Amino acid sequence: MTTSLFAASAADLTIERIRALAARPDQVESLTLEFKREYSKSLVTTIAAMANTYGGMILVGITDKAEPGTDRVVGVDAQDTIDRIASGCREKFDPPWEPAFIPVPFDDGSGLSVLAIRVDANTAPRPLLIDLKAPIRLSGQNSTADRGRLLRLAREEPTEGVLPMDQGLMSPQLSVDNEGTATEDFVLRTGINLPMGDAAAWRPLSERSVNALAQGLNGSALPGALRNLGHGTFDQSTGFRPLGHNRARTARLVWQGVGRRIVAHPIEAIVTVTLPQIYGPGPAAPVANITFDVVSRICRYAESMGNMSWQHRYRLPTLADLCDGLLKTLVDARVVEEIARIADIDTALVAQPRELHLIADRPVIELLPSDGLEQIPGAGTSMGGTFRANPALDLRIATERQEQIDDWLCQLGLDAGLSGMEALVERYRATTKPPA
Incomplete structure (x- = not known):
């Protein structure tokens, strides 16, 4: 997951950081990251798929393929895009739910933004259905849960299936000799x-x-x-x-x-x-x-x-x-x-x-x-x-x-x-x- 952007506060989610992410040659679409140039009907399906899998982030206003000499970050009208996505979520999702939207404005006075959509699988109602089907996320694309996967989603507790942001490691212990003296600095x-x-x-x-x-x-x-x-x-x-x-x-x-x-x-x-x-x-x-x-x-x-x-x-x-x-x-x-x-x-x-x-x-x-x-x-x-x-x-x-x-x-x-x-x-x- 693009952990840093997913966890960043809205104030820390700047257009500079997003441009740096888009410019990385090794940063491709994955289970938890999707680039969209603009709104499309498939975007709502991607939200549901991420919600039913591991969560993730969708960045709207970035082309999904990098071409030499071109800027991938093209921007969108943030409010219009939010309105269309929210409307799609209300109409399509069972039960109704929508993710978090964070507009990240350009710094050139153009009025354009990259819209960051955070899909937190810990807070989404699972399974999240569209037309009685549960979309799920595979590597860089969407699919549909089979019967077994759908049953597992339905049996989950609210926060099962997704790791919390904190790691929860056990603290280490020093080794001791036969006299109980530590053997390590x-x-x-x-x-x-x-x-x-x-x-x-x-x-x-x-x-x-x-x-x-x-x-x-x-x-x-x-x-x-x-x-x-x-x-x-x-x-x-x-x-x-x-x-x-x-x-x-x-x-x-x-x-x-x-x-x-x-x-x-x-x-x-x-x-x-x-x-x-x-x-x-x-x-x-x-x-x-x-x-x-x-x-x-x-x-x-x-x-x-x-x-x-x-x-x-x-x-x-x-x-x-x-x-x-x-x-x-x-x-x-x-x-x-x-x-x-x-x-x-x-x-x-x-x-x-x-x-x-x-x-x-x-x-x-x-x-x-x-x-x-x-x-x-x-x-x-x-x-x-x-x-x-x-x-x-x-x-x-x-x-x-x-x-x-x-x-x-x-x-x-x-x-x-x-x-x-x-x-x-x-x-x-x-x-x-x-x-x-």
């Missing part, structure tokens, strides 16, 4: 939940699909960010490969930096794919879960060296690079494609990560360098936290991904009872190249 977790296609609900995870995901991860931005985080504590790494608990419906891919001392793996990354165990008829909307955990033991590695003068701290550029590597990997086209293949869904339904969890073995202030940071008297401290993403940001776009990471770093400092993080972030960005 911190664990950083992000990930996504996603719906499952019919085939994924019953078939086991194949070795081929798991290995293809591992290859996608090894070619992503994450290994480079992990080596940077390692800060020279290892000179070899394993690459992502199956390790540990792998079963018919669980895959665990692990990347490890290989050290030479007591701390054998100063850095690890663990990607876990979990498909729900389904026995009997199962839930109407089974949900798969994918988590990305980064486990760091650099402070412990430094302590194992026996040199108390080296007290490792995680510097801001390293943390920013790690967060960027994680987010960039989760929106990487190849990784998304392999995740979608495992879940048997369209790539448009692979959501962008919207949560980041950090849990540390010590107060965060002891993990960060003191340069430029000051403890706020009486502010207390923290040993991690949960960081929410701005759903209006498209994490595929480097500048918007950077904006999200900077917000998280500032929150990390504030939660730790520190002042000065915002100034540190600003200085760091002023001395680095703009993101590509």
Whole structure:
């Protein structure tokens, strides 16, 4: 789904952002996105189809095909288009219902707009019928629900079948030794939940699909960010490969930096794919879960060296690079494609990560360098936290991904009872190249 535009407030839904979306060469019509040059009778059917499937967005005033040298964004008379669509919804839908309309005006004084139509499947009455039939959405086109699909729609609870905007990931846990002492500096977790296609609900995870995901991860931005985080504590790494608990419906891919001392793996990354165990008829909307955990033991590695003068701290550029590597990997086209293949869904339904969890073995202030940071008297401290993403940001776009990471770093400092993080972030960005 075009998550950023779907979740953006009306004020944030600008013609610049819509033009940028239309100009993307990889942005095509999908299960959750449709372009319309102007009003047509089929537009009402598309609204019903999205409502009966996963929801989505229709942008009226954009041609569905890009031609070299031409602007796809042509615009429409917003009020006239809204009136015609609303009239069609009243006449055709059983029960009556209409989506949300957001006119996005041009900035050239022409009076034209792109009309954004948001179809929220969580609020639509399902099944939404037209002429006693329930349209459904396939990849970039509409179809009609068969008897089985229609019965499932009729049995749904109001919010079944569609994932909420928040991801609801479980917070990670630190590993402990036999004496109950944590063995890790911190664990950083992000990930996504996603719906499952019919085939994924019953078939086991194949070795081929798991290995293809591992290859996608090894070619992503994450290994480079992990080596940077390692800060020279290892000179070899394993690459992502199956390790540990792998079963018919669980895959665990692990990347490890290989050290030479007591701390054998100063850095690890663990990607876990979990498909729900389904026995009997199962839930109407089974949900798969994918988590990305980064486990760091650099402070412990430094302590194992026996040199108390080296007290490792995680510097801001390293943390920013790690967060960027994680987010960039989760929106990487190849990784998304392999995740979608495992879940048997369209790539448009692979959501962008919207949560980041950090849990540390010590107060965060002891993990960060003191340069430029000051403890706020009486502010207390923290040993991690949960960081929410701005759903209006498209994490595929480097500048918007950077904006999200900077917000998280500032929150990390504030939660730790520190002042000065915002100034540190600003200085760091002023001395680095703009993101590509």
